[in-house]
Amino acid sequence: MRVVREQKDTGEAKEAFGKIYNKYKNDLWRLCKSICGDDSNADLVFEATWRKVLNNPSYDYNQYSVSFNTWMSKIANRAWLDIRVKAILGSDAEMPEIAVAPEDFNFEEADESISINEKLLEEALHQLSEKEYDVLLTYIEYDTDQKKHVPDQIIEALKTKYQTTSVNLRKIKSRALQKVKDYIDKRR
C-alpha cells in the first residue's frame, strides 16, 4: 500500500490500487454484510475501510505478518466501532486513535480458538436480549489484544444508548457471558 501511496502518477497509483481492490473487495464486502447487517451500515464500513487503507499512512500492511484480508478486517472492525459510537454520541465524538499498531495484533493463533460448535453458538446467542447481545459483543470486540480495556468513548456510547451506568454495563456483560456459557455447557 505504501507503494500505491507514493506513486506520483495518479493513473499508476489508481491502477496499482485497483489490483489490490479487485483481489480483496469481495471478501471485505462479505464481512461487512455479515457483521454490519443492513446495506447502509455495510456501505459505510466498506468505504471507510478502503479509504483508511489507501489514505492513512499509519495503516502499513508491510509491518505485519498477517494476511492482507485479516489486516483489512482489523481496520474494518475499528471503522465499524467508530461509526457506531458516532451514531450514538454524535459526529463530534472523538474516538481513540484507530491506527493499527503492532501490539494490537494477536499473532498467537490459539489451538483451541474455534472450538465452539457454530449451531450451538447461534442457539446460545438467541438466548440473549438485544441489549445483552450488544453489550457482550462490544466488550469482546476489545478483548482481541487481551488487554480487556474498553475505551471510555465506547462505554459512554453504551451508557447513553441503554441509559445505564458503567457498573451495570459490566454486570450485563457478565450475566450475558454466563448465560451463553451455561447454555453451551448444558448441551455439550
Added chain:
Amino acid sequence: MTSAGKIVSISNMNKMSKDLDVFEAKLGSALRSSGHLFPGTDSEMEHFLEQTDPVTLPEKYQTPDFIFEEDVHVPVKKVSINTVDFSGSAKNWALAARNGKNLPQSILDKMKEDKKRSQKK
C-alpha cells in the same frame, strides 16, 4: 463460614472466574470466525470464508472509483450556483477575453449560449 470454608469459596470463585475468562476468549474467537465480529487472526478469517457463502458485490463497488471520486469532489471553495460555468474550454475563452485577445465569432456565440444556459439554472 469457617476460614477454611472461605478459602475454598474464594478458590472456587477464582476458578469460576478463570473458567469464564477462558470461555470468553473461546467465545470471542468463535464470534470472530462466524460472522458476528470481524476476524482478528488468519485462522478466524479462513474459517469465516469457509463457513459463509459469498455475497454479490453491489454494482457501485465493482471498481474502486468511489474512493477517487470522493477525493475529486472535495470542494476547495464553494462557488455560487449562478456563476458562469468555468469548466473546460469556457474557462480558456474567458481568460482569452480577459487578456484582450480577439475571439472568433463562433466562440463568442458559444459564450453567449453558455451564459444563457447558466442564467436558466
